[in-house]
Amino acid sequence: MDNRLAQHLPQMQHVNVKLLLRNPGEVDLEPLIPVFHDWIRDQVGEGLLLDVADYRHVDAGPGVVLIGHEGNYSVDNTDSRLGVRYNRKAALDGSNQDRLKQAARAALTACHRLEAESRLGGRLRFNRHEIEVFINDRLLAPNNDATREAFDSDFQVFFREVFGGGEYSLSYGSDPRKLFAVSVKAAQSFPVAYLLENLG
Amino acid sequence: MKVSNALWAEQLSGKLPEPLAREIDIFETEVTLRKQGKLDERLFAETRLRRGIYGQRYDNGQRHDGRKVQEIAYPSGELTKGPNTMWDAPGMQRIKIPGGGLNAEQLETMADLAEEYSDGIAHVTTRQDFQLHYVHIDETPSLMRRLAAAGITTREACGNSVRNVTACPYAGVCPDEVFDVTPYSKALSKFLLGHPDCQNFGRKFKPAFSGCSQHACGLTNMHDLGMIAVTRTENGKEKRGFETYVGGGLGAVPYQAKLFETFVPPEELLPLAQAIARVFAARGEKKNRSRARIKFLIQDLGIEKFKELVLEERKNLPPDPRWTEFVKEAEKFQEAPLRPGGKPPLLGSEAFQRWVKFNTRPQKQAGYVVVTIALPLGDITSNQLRALADIARRFTKETIRTTVEQNIVLRWVSQSDLSDLHSALQAAGLGAPGAESIVDVAACPGTDTCKLGISSSRGLAAELRNRLAEKSFQLDESVQNLHIKISGCFNSCGQHHVADLGFYGVSRKMSGYAVPHFQVVLGGEWDHNGGSYGLPVIAIPSKNIPEVVTRLTDLYAANKNSGEKFKDFIKRMGKVELKKMLEDLARPPADPSDRTFFSDWGDPREYSLSDMGVGECAGEVVSAVEFDLAAAERELFEAQVKWESGQVEQAGTTAYRSMLRAAKALVKLESANVTDDPGQIVREFRARYYDTQKFFDPFAGGKFANYLFAAHEKSNEPYTPDSTRYLIDEAQLFIDAAHSCYNRVGTPASV
Numbered sequence: 001m002d003n004r005l006a007q008h009l010p011q012m013q014h015v016n017v018k019l020l021l022r023n024p025g026e027v028d029l030e031p032l033i034p035v036f037h038d039w040i041r042d043q044v045g046e047g048l049l050l051d052v053a054d055y056r057h058v059d060a061g062p063g064v065v066l067i068g069h070e071g072n073y074s075v076d077n078t079d080s081r082l083g084v085r086y087n088r089k090a091a092l093d094g095s096n097q098d099r100l101k102q103a104a105r106a107a108l109t110a111c112h113r114l115e116a117e118s119r120l121g122g123r124l125r126f127n128r129h130e131i132e133v134f135i136n137d138r139l140l141a142p143n144n145d146a147t148r149e150a151f152d153s154d155f156q157v158f159f160r161e162v163f164g165g166g167e168y169s170l171s172y173g174s175d176p177r178k179l180f181a182v183s184v185k186a187a188q189s190f191p192v193a194y195l196l197e198n199l200g
Numbered sequence: 201m202k203v204s205n206a207l208w209a210e211q212l213s214g215k216l217p218e219p220l221a222r223e224i225d226i227f228e229t230e231v232t233l234r235k236q237g238k239l240d241e242r243l244f245a246e247t248r249l250r251r252g253i254y255g256q257r258y259d260n261g262q263r264h265d266g267r268k269v270q271e272i273a274y275p276s277g278e279l280t281k282g283p284n285t286m287w288d289a290p291g292m293q294r295i296k297i298p299g300g301g302l303n304a305e306q307l308e309t310m311a312d313l314a315e316e317y318s319d320g321i322a323h324v325t326t327r328q329d330f331q332l333h334y335v336h337i338d339e340t341p342s343l344m345r346r347l348a349a350a351g352i353t354t355r356e357a358c359g360n361s362v363r364n365v366t367a368c369p370y371a372g373v374c375p376d377e378v379f380d381v382t383p384y385s386k387a388l389s390k391f392l393l394g395h396p397d398c399q400n401f402g403r404k405f406k407p408a409f410s411g412c413s414q415h416a417c418g419l420t421n422m423h424d425l426g427m428i429a430v431t432r433t434e435n436g437k438e439k440r441g442f443e444t445y446v447g448g449g450l451g452a453v454p455y456q457a458k459l460f461e462t463f464v465p466p467e468e469l470l471p472l473a474q475a476i477a478r479v480f481a482a483r484g485e486k487k488n489r490s491r492a493r494i495k496f497l498i499q500d501l502g503i504e505k506f507k508e509l510v511l512e513e514r515k516n517l518p519p520d521p522r523w524t525e526f527v528k529e530a531e532k533f534q535e536a537p538l539r540p541g542g543k544p545p546l547l548g549s550e551a552f553q554r555w556v557k558f559n560t561r562p563q564k565q566a567g568y569v570v571v572t573i574a575l576p577l578g579d580i581t582s583n584q585l586r587a588l589a590d591i592a593r594r595f596t597k598e599t600i601r602t603t604v605e606q607n608i609v610l611r612w613v614s615q616s617d618l619s620d621l622h623s624a625l626q627a628a629g630l631g632a633p634g635a636e637s638i639v640d641v642a643a644c645p646g647t648d649t650c651k652l653g654i655s656s657s658r659g660l661a662a663e664l665r666n667r668l669a670e671k672s673f674q675l676d677e678s679v680q681n682l683h684i685k686i687s688g689c690f691n692s693c694g695q696h697h698v699a700d701l702g703f704y705g706v707s708r709k710m711s712g713y714a715v716p717h718f719q720v721v722l723g724g725e726w727d728h729n730g731g732s733y734g735l736p737v738i739a740i741p742s743k744n745i746p747e748v749v750t751r752l753t754d755l756y757a758a759n760k761n762s763g764e765k766f767k768d769f770i771k772r773m774g775k776v777e778l779k780k781m782l783e784d785l786a787r788p789p790a791d792p793s794d795r796t797f798f799s800d801w802g803d804p805r806e807y808s809l810s811d812m813g814v815g816e817c818a819g820e821v822v823s824a825v826e827f828d829l830a831a832a833e834r835e836l837f838e839a840q841v842k843w844e845s846g847q848v849e850q851a852g853t854t855a856y857r858s859m860l861r862a863a864k865a866l867v868k869l870e871s872a873n874v875t876d877d878p879g880q881i882v883r884e885f886r887a888r889y890y891d892t893q894k895f896f897d898p899f900a901g902g903k904f905a906n907y908l909f910a911a912h913e914k915s916n917e918p919y920t921p922d923s924t925r926y927l928i929d930e931a932q933l934f935i936d937a938a939h940s941c942y943n944r945v946g947t948p949a950s951v
Contacts, residue, residue: 013203014316034804041265048273050290051258053319053334053648054802057576057662059629060583062320067334069275069288072319078583089336091203136316139204139211177308177586179315 009140010147012096012154015103016087016134016179019111019192021075022127024082029056029064031119032075036066039073044113046106047071047090071103073110075124084111084126087136096154100133104162105199112192128189131162134179141180148172151180159184164198166190201336202316208342212349219394220348223355227251228341235279235287245282252294252357253340255282256333256649259289266805281337290334292649293317293343294357298389299367299382299409300328300602304589307600309350311585317343322585324578326642326695327406328366328602329357333649355393360401360492362477365389367409368417369601369609372535373563373570377411378429379440381418383530384469385409385427391470391522392477400481402492406449407473410729413443419604421457421729422448422698424494425473428729432463440531441465446476446506447498450692452903453929454733455495458503460510466530470523475514479506490903499926535612538597541567542616552622554633554673560618563611571610571621572635576665577643577658578606580630587628595621604695606642607635638675638682638753639668642695646688646705647716647800652899653688655705655716655742659801661686667746676757682766683726684749686718690933696721698730700766701749706739706936707807707943709826710788714943716742716800716807719932722752722770722778732767735840736932737775737782739833741797744785751781776841825942828865829935832858836931843924852919855931856911862938863908866895869945882912895941904930904937 021027033052040049047070055061063082065074069090076085086107092099114124133155135141141151152170159168167187173180209228216224230247233239239247261272274288281287295310310330314322317339318332325331335343344354356362365385372380388407392398398405407425410418420426426445431438441463448457464472476494483501485492498506548556560569573588580588592598592610599611613621625631634640641664644650646657664684672680687694687704696702702721707714717739724734740748760769770778789797799807835858843851860878863885867874870888874881889895890905897904907930919927 008207011203033802037266037803037805040263041267041270048275050263050272051334051649052803053321054659054662055319055321055579055581057665058321058579058581058584061579061581065319067290067319072334074319076320078320078581089201091201137202137204138312138316139207177311178583 010135010142010150010180011137011140012099012135012151013091013140014088014136015099016085016132016136017100017103017107018076018081018083018085018132018134019107019126020081020083020130020132022125023123024077026123027075027082027120028123029075031121032064032114032124035114035117035119036064036073039066045109071106073106075114081132083132084114084124086110096151097158100154100158101199103133104131104158105196108192108196108199112196115192126192128191129186131184132181133184134181136179138179143173143176143178143180147180151182155182155184162195162198163188163190164194201338202342205339205342208345212345216345216348217351220353220355221345223353223394224341224344224348227344231337231341234281241280241282241285245285246359248281248337248340249359250356250361251340251344252296252354253335253337254292254294254358255285255651256289256291257647257651257653259286259291259651260284261286261289264805266799287337291337292645293332293335293340293354294325295330295332295347295352295354296357296364297328297330297352297602298365299371299385300369301382301386302600302602303598304592304600306350306352307585307589307592309346309352311582311589313343313346314585315582320582321579322582323645324575324580324602324606324608326578326604326606326644326693327364328369328604329364330602331645333645353393356398358404360403361405362392362395362398363404363406365392365407365409366418366423366604368411368415369603370417370561370570370611371409371411372533373565373568373611374411374415374417375562375564376415377564378431379411380533381409381411381427381429383526383533384442384466387526387530388470388473392473395474395477397474397477397481401477402484402486403489403494405477405480405494414728416698416726416729417604419695419698419730420445420448421731422450422454422695423457424449425476426457426729427464427469430463439465442469444472447495447503449493449495450695450697450733451493452490452690452692452900452933453926454692454697455499455926456733458498460503460507466527467524471514471517471520472510474517474520475510478513478517479509483509488906490900490906535599536597537565537568537612537614538595539614539617541565542614543567544615545619548619551631551633552619555622555631556618558633558637559635560613565612567615568611569613569615569618571613571618572603573608573610573625573630574632574635574640575607575630576632577641577661580608584628584630587624588630591621591624591628594624605636605640607640634669634672636683637672637680638684639665639672641665641668641684641686642699643686644688644693646686646694647803650688650693652691653705654707655688655718656800656802657686657688657694657703657705659803660703660718660742660745663801664746664749668749675753678760678766679753679757682753682756690936695730696724697733698724698726699734700724700726701752702734703745704736705742706939708739708741708939709943710741710797711792713798714807715788715797718742718745719936720745720748720782722775723767725767735775735928737837738779738786740782740785742800743797747785748782752778755781771844774841775837775844779837825865825869828868829862829938829942832862832865832935832938835861836928836935839931840928843921843928848921848924849919852924852927855924855927856915859908859911859931859934862935863889866938866941869942878912878915882908889941894945895937897937897940904934907931907934
């Protein structure tokens with residue numbers, strides 16, 4: 001890699017945050033479709049919302065995706081781990097903390113809204129302790145030791161704040177072909193509202 | 201959008217094949233020029249289409265939210281990437297896979313791109329391509345560079361160009377083939393890509409190869425250029441060649457390909473295709489898109505005249521060494537296995553046995569099978585693509601191909617590996633049985649993402665798949681093997697004409713509201729390379745289509761004669777009877793408050809653009825126009841029945857009359873004084889609906905009105921079996937368009 005390219009890497013852009021759900025077997029994704037259509041109609045939340053893509057027919061896939069211009073929201077079942085996911089597509093200015101906060105806030109806000117959605121019958125609930133973060137760009141953030149070393153302190157700072165100083169553990173994905181990813185497990189349970197509040 | 205867009209060119213510098221690198225650089229410059237307003241939007245639209253970049257639904261900046269149309273405030277404002285196509289609107293990237301051939305690294309690349317630029321799904325099309333949806337145009341140069349680094353191009357995947365050259369995915373391993381067409385299809389694909397003689401077509405041009413005439417896998421009968429492997433003996437030696445067909449095609453009005461030559465030797469394959477391309481470019485229609493496919497040129501000229509022109513052009517071609525340099529290598533071409541052949545497994549679970557039954561087929565090479573991975577609706581996730589790459593490396597020499605049934609096959613699998621392979625596929629969520637059975641429903645994108653979609657083909661396909669999967673293995677064996685294919689509109693991307701049970705999307709009005717429907721198309725043949733085309737029987741509300749499938753398959757299972765194919769069964773039963781059996785499903789719900797019909801499968805939004813409330817009598821309101829259009833459909837159905845019984849002249853006249861009746865219905869909306877005089881009807885229709893563009897389809901323009909004008913002009917000429925067949929299809933499209941027009945103009949208060 002030449003110097004000009006190397007100086008840009010790694011970079012924390014296109015952050016994805018996924019909040020894993022409690023009792024995933026009980027969550028029916030079909031009622032989510034009209035909910036997402038309503039979000040488009042009312043342009044709920046951050047960013048321009050455009051369309052709904054239904055991939056329930058695919059095993060361990062993206063589930064139901066609310067396509068946005070700046071970012072997508074989904075209830076995603078990748079790796080058979082069902083969760084509310086925010087996928088930031090547009091670039092963001094600011095520090096790594098700012099970028100992590102933006103994506104986490106978007107995911108938490110969406111999850112909060114879905115937890116309160118009567119059409120989902122109260123079955124879609126954050127499990128209160130597991131979060132995954134992905135960087136959706138292999139060039140900016142290859143899944144290797146160098147990226148881990150570069151970002152680890154950012155994640156530590158960020159999750160200390162998110163969990164209000166509570167204990168947690170981080171584990172990194174190891175398949176170099178997959179997106180750079182970190183799984184975060186808190187020792188205690190935290191409701192979405194509490195985590196949102198901690199983000200400020 | 202992606203921060204890395206600026207870096208990929210640098211990262212891949214020197215790693216791309218030079219012509220592809222140059223091609224992508226040029227496109228990137230065109231993107232910049234368009235953003236600066238220095239490149240006309242129409243020109244840019246064609247340039248991006250020729251790189252496989254399509255628009256998607258809502259890219260005109262409007263979206264119906266179930267109540268009203270909302271403007272979408274895309275950040276780039278008025279900047280467009282084509283007429284009425286907003287810059288920021290997500291689009292579709294089509295990726296050419298010649299002959300469907302892929303290696304493991306290419307699967308991994310597809311996985312990365314689906315994840316980073318799309319929504320985590322890669323979609324296999326009915327022409328062996330891949331498609332990624334929801335891609336921003338600013339990402340496309342990086343995406344193309346990454347594909348090029350893996351040896352894949354998107355060049356000429358769309359637009360008025362030579363599209364993906366498809367080929368039988370079992371070529372080289374099928375026990376019934378004449379010879380392996382793979383190297384010939386690759387040679388033609390490479391030769392025609394970017395060829396100067398292929399840059400001035402009025403419409404697209406699709407070639408296909410098949411190793412035999414009896415199976416469906418190559419679908420040569422429905423292609424612009426179809427090549428079927430044949431041999432003959434010359435001087436005591438067996439010589440390879442191709443039975444060559446031209447002018448086939450589905451689209452709105454499907455055409456059977458015509459035999460051009462019974463034997464074209466390999467050294468003539470490329471120059472013949474070049475000569476055909478030259479004639480098509482020089483003589484094909486350019487202004488009227490709806491008459492611009494080569495099938496219309498051949499119909500107008502006649503096959504003999506067309507052939508004469510092509511052979512004359514062939515004589516004038518300057519010699520090109522590429523014509524023959526592949527031929528010797530092609531004869532030697534053979535894929536190799538990774539592992540020694542084995543014996544079939546004797547034991548296994550019920551699930552394994554079902555999978556073996558439906559998803560494997562023996563190769564002509566003893567000890568090996570082809571394994572089909574059934575992709576639901578043609579979709580596969582990024583993780584599954586990576587898992588499949590691992591599986592392909594573990595069990596084969598990466599002998600992977602996509603199929604026209606939207607699946608992926610692994611070739612050269614040792615029979616002794618089947619159990620382990622099945623376990624590996626199951627772990628990846630790719631081990632479902634039922635490949636190429638009634639459960640394996642093919643569908644185009646339809647209203648999910650396509651700008652032209654009228655009904656939700658994918659929504660219906662998913663619903664049918666769910667329902668059939670539950671009971672498919674209890675179904676009669678003959679029913680299990682039926683093919684269901686669904687298109688979201690008349691354009692046939694789902695290949696509904698060649699299915700046993702075909703459906704294409706139309707809209708109809710019920711109780712004053714637009715309701716998504718599907719035309720039920722019966723009588724098509726999948727075998728013999730798409731040997732015959734079905735015809736529409738009746739339009740049924742989308743939500744009742746599963747019941748249509750149940751009734752027809754139950755009827756077939758109960759009443760078929762021994763060994764009788766579905767197509768023959770349909771013919772024996774007669775469409776009059778079949779229509780009667782389905783008619784009750786076409787009626788609106790008895791309860792006026794039942795809104796089930798008014799939204800489509802998988803999309804809860806109200807289908808109609810109208811915000812008309814439901815009045816007390818809404819359930820009973822049927823306008824005179826609706827009665828007249830229904831009468832036109834009845835008349836057209838009679839035409840179809842007459843045509844099938846060989847009454848060609850009466851069928852032609854009846855089909856023409858049905859068009860007049862539909863036109864008159866619309867004219868009566870504005871002028872009650874219209875008579876039954878065909879001349880007056882056509883004149884009035886032209887003045888009131890064509891000249892004013894009220895009848896124009898948002899995408900097809902005046903195409904369907906032109907069907908009426910042409911039918912009227914030729915109404916004194918004798919009808920032939922071919923011309924009547926086309927007229928029946930055109931009349932159906934005209935009547936469908938009349939329904940759409942009526943939906944758009946609404947119901948005047950006086951009706």
